[in-house]
Amino acid sequence: MSVRNKFIILFLGLQLGSFAQELQWNAGLNYFFDNTEFARSSLTKDQTMTGVHFSPEIGLKWNSAHSVFVGSDLLKISGSQNVIDKVDLFAYYQYNTPKVLFRAGAFPRTEILSNYSDFFFQDSINYFRPIMQGVFWQVGQNNAYFNLWLDWNGHQTVVNRETFYVGASGHKRFGFFFTDFQSYMYHYANVRPSNPTYHVCDNALAHLSLGVDYSNKEGLDTLLFAVGVLAGYERERGLPDNTNAPLGAVLRLNVEYRLFGLNNTVYVGDPRMVMYNKYGGDLYWSNPFLRSGSYVESKLYLKVIHTKEVQARLASNFHFSEGKLMFEQVFTLRASLNNFSKPKKIQLFK
DSSP states (O other): OOHHHHHHHHHHHHHHHHTOEEEEEEEEEEEEEEEEEOTTOSSSOOEEEEEEEEEEEEEEEETTTEEEEEEEEEEEETTOSSSOSEEEEEEEEEEEOSSEEEEEEEEESTTTSTTOOTTTSOHHHHHHOOEEEEEEEEEEETTEEEEEEEEEEEOOOSSSOOEEEEEEEEEEEETTEEEEEEEEEEEEOOOSSOOTTOOOEEEEEEEEEEEEEEOOSSSEEEEEEEEEEEEEEEEETTSTTOEEOOEEEEEEEEEEETTEEEEEEEEEEOOOOTTHHHHGGGTOOSOGGGGSSEEEEEEEEEEEEESSSEEEEEEEEEEEETTEEEEEEEEEEEEEEESSOOOOOOOSOO
16 A cells, blocks of 8 residues: 555544544433412412423534434323323534533523523423523533523414513622523514414513622532512503513522522512413413512422432422412422533522
8 A cells, every 4th residue: 555545544534533423312300299389379370280201312422512412301291191291302403612502403491591590480381391492502601601592482373473582691700709690581472474453572581689609518508698680571562551660679598508408589579470361371481479569489498319310309388479378399300311411500599
């Protein structure tokens, strides 16, 4: 073999090696039991939500940062006579480095928007709408990050309205001190062709806070206190007196010691979701108790299992609204087996 041919073979080998591909897989299971004893409330309904998600996915990774994944989320509602109650397919491209995370397509919601509280997405969203469809881009992670995202969740047809979220959030830590924000705008549009009896609606929400977060290596994982402002903008176009801009203060005090935790959140300000009786969950995905001018939420939890592969939590939640105390019992379990590491994301709300 000539020197020239040897050089060509060596060059091709180096090129193929530089585009080496890696097969990746993940099998996730998510069980939830959420019993809400809200019969005394006029703002939301009393119900029990329970079921299990099974989410297998497989992917191909190349050049250390690029990946393509396909998979499905299968939901079995406890007590249902159906074999499978809901199937969500997902497929997405991912670019992941220590500084940048980018996804495009349809991908799991919880691992992307874990820093958003139930003031933005009530718990049932994660239970029954686990897939996000659109684009997510983030720079940084953990102590300093900023992200932008789009979730297109309603395809416009003759009977279905066009709906989508556009959001942004960020976090910056300075020693024990931090500042963060979460925000989104929800656009609830018309059908196609346009129906003149329908009105386009917008629902925007933003939370900016400042706080202190302390932890040590002696069992105190979290001691967090934060004050913030929760601002909103709600509009139904084409109607008189169609705009509402609620504003309120939010206080948070979270403590986690070893396996036990207590998260307290207080909202004092203007009532929200003024169009809830008309549009309900079609326009609002946030906590219905915010329809009251004041609201206190306290979550006492025990980490039953806490390993890299399995996280199980038992919680007793207390809600004070409309001058009434209401209760909620929650048990969740997440298990994941894979041959790759999920992108790390700070969780400010637990």
